[in-house]
Amino acid sequence: MTLAVRYLAARTLDTAPAENPPPGPGQVEIAPAYVGICGTDLHIFHGDMDARVAAPAVLGHEMAGRIVRVGAGVADWSPGDAVTVMPLRWDDTCPACQAGHQHICQHLDFIGIDSPGAMQQRWT
Numbered sequence: 699m700t701l702a703v704r705y706l707a708a709r710t711l712d713t714a715p716a717e718n719p720p721p722g723p724g725q726v727e728i729a730p731a732y733v734g735i736c737g738t739d740l741h742i743f744h745g746d747m748d749a750r751v752a753a754p755a756v757l758g759h760e761m762a763g764r765i766v767r768v769g770a771g772v773a774d775w776s777p778g779d780a781v782t783v784m785p786l787r788w789d790d791t792c793p794a795c796q797a798g799h800q801h802i803c804q805h806l807d808f809i810g811i812d813s814p815g816a817m818q819q820r821w822t
């Protein structure tokens with residue numbers, strides 16, 4: 699079993715068991731070693747981003763760690779490799795992406811805010 703730090707409500711975090719599915723095609727599982735607490739994380743912690751962040755939420759978008767497992771089709775990374783993560787996923791289809799502005803994608807997934815982040819013992 700692995701654990702995750704979860705944001706529950708303003709000024710309230712806990713630790714709880716986390717799902718640890720094997721990495722799917724094109725994915726890697728990481729053992730985070732260090733996770734930064736950024737100013738955005740503090741805004742979330744203070745409850746200022748409750749309209750965007752769906753609690754319980756695993757935060758953490760600034761991290762360093764090592765790859766533990768790789769999914770099918772992953773050829774460039776191997777278990778043991780040291781990594782950090784650019785915490786943005788864009789769709790490449792919206793007008794912003796088509797104009798080359800993926801960082802303001804209309805469907806941007808800011809990992810650790812919009813989807814589970816790195817404050818957990820295993821992160822896929």
Ligand SMILES: [Zn+2]
Pocket residue numbers: 788789790791792793794795796800802803804805806
């Ligand atoms: Zn887009």
